[in-house]
Amino acid sequence: MTLLWIAIAILLLPALWLLVSPLRNARALHDQQRDFEANDTSAEQNVAIFKRRLASLEAARERGDIDAARFEEDRLELERSLLEDTAFRERRPLKGASTGRIVVPVIMLAVVAVSVIWYQQKGAEGDLVLLAVQQEVQNDPEGSLAMYIERMEEQAERQPDNPNVWSELFPLYRETGQMPKAVDALEHLIGIEGRIPPLLAQLAQIRFFMAERELTDEVQALVDETLAQDPRQPTVLGLLGINAFDNGDYEQAIDHWRRAIANIEDPNTVSSLRDGIRVAQERLGVEPEESVAEGTGIRVRVSLDEELVGRVDGDASVFITARDIEGELPPLAVVRAQVSELPMTVTLDNSAAMSPQAQISQVQEARLVVRVSPSGQATPQPGDLFGDLENVSIGPIADDEAAEVVINRVFE
Incomplete structure (x- = not known):
């Protein structure tokens, strides 16, 4: 974690440097603005332009190019334009070059604080902790599965909203035979991730085996909810195949398992289901699938x-x-x-x-x-x-x- 925060600090340095860089040019900019205001001759230039245009207008009247009425109209327009260009606009006093410097450190602190808070909310700090726990147990000479489960349970208390904690604990509990804890971990995960088919299917499966391979009302409700979202969900199809096999409906079991195989990538699971199909075919008195397939x-x-x-x-x-x-x-x-x-x-x-x-x-x-x-x-x-x-x-x-x-x- 120390390396992580060092990396974050290194990434923040360019941002802080950009915030500080304007302060280095503040004195030069202040002097340039002061000189500009002190040597501003725009009013004199506007008066000179007015005089030239007025002289040109008078010459046109003397030549007879314009009459008296047109002369007065154009002269009035020139005077109005001069007034607008030379109207006195009060300038605010030029502040010192060091004015407002305190705001920059405040903004820098705000950037750092917001970055840290945002990372804590949206970043993967918790997942890095889980990885550190895993590596720690693996490198410990006395490390064991029980130690790993204990450390993960500690993280579950510290990070109750991290789905990766519960997705790690659920299979650990299942593999060690702690079925009630496995159900609890899986329900926590569903509460975070939502009622999506893969998680509902695993919950239905574990409750099915806890009920000694009986399709209880609770399991059936989970099965129906899963298939309503994904009719090809392989875990549920495998479960239904087992239930059909136990009830002697071998043709239905074969159908469920074949549909499950079509959506499973794990070769070990596929092999197990093919073994089940072969046994079901033998119970039906038909030639096993492997022989027929040849x-x-x-x-x-x-x-x-x-x-x-x-x-x-x-x-x-x-x-x-x-x-x-x-x-x-x-x-x-x-x-x-x-x-x-x-x-x-x-x-x-x-x-x-x-x-x-x-x-x-x-x-x-x-x-x-x-x-x-x-x-x-x-x-x-x-x-x-x-x-x-x-x-x-x-x-x-x-x-x-x-x-x-x-x-x-x-x-x-």
Whole structure:
């Protein structure tokens, strides 16, 4: 923390220097203003200009260029202008060069005070303290998980409004089996961050296990509130899968777990859910998903419409993609080729998946989209060529069968 305040002080120095710099020029500016006022000859210059214009006006009258009435009118205008230019304006006495110097230190102190107060309110001082606590426990020869929890509990008393304290304490309590404290920490976090789906889902999950895997009214209310905001929330879907499995509804459990897998990035969690799906399939008396997935996919024959052949070069990229019908998952399988290889036949299976969370074996039907991209970009661009095919069945790959997709349209 000492280094932090030193850094803040260093950052404040340029601001304070800018505040002080005008004082160094105050004496020179004072002398310049005094000399200007002492040697001000603007009134004499205005009178001289008036005399020249009046003489010119009289000469015009003598030549007969203007009559007497016009002469009097113009002369009156000249006199009025002279009065306005030479009217006496009382100047305030010029103050000394040192006048007001006390204001600058006051402003400097105010800048420092406001900066410190603002940082304490909006800065991350509390998070730096948490980091220091973590490092202190790690470097302590007698450091332990219990010590870390104790130190974090101290910070929770000092920083009750810091969400990072409670987000750190919640998993610590859960991992050490202190479920009531875990619920309390999570509710504190929800009170700060708001009732957002990820936090509500974790609260529903922990209350579900505290109730010995029973979907109580309280848990159901949390589940409903979460799904109303995010129907694809994976933690809640996993919880519902467990409840369905415990009640013998294996098909429903498989459905919930598959939907959860599509939105989970943690490979360990995905592996656990896949194990659950395999067990549920065995209970149903069907072949496990891993075995079915092998050899499952689509054979696709891709061709380019003859009318579009001349619109793209042979080295333009071709993206052959399978997507789920609802459009909720990432691409299930992607194969990249070149226009020069068309027509061609490719196989879309799990080996062409972009991620283990979204594979073609997870769905029964898919939508095929083939796009030609001269720029080689994965996202569609105006001028790209494409073709698609809806509701293509997913199943065992047969060498003598292939879905036909013709590239016959231009993306606008």
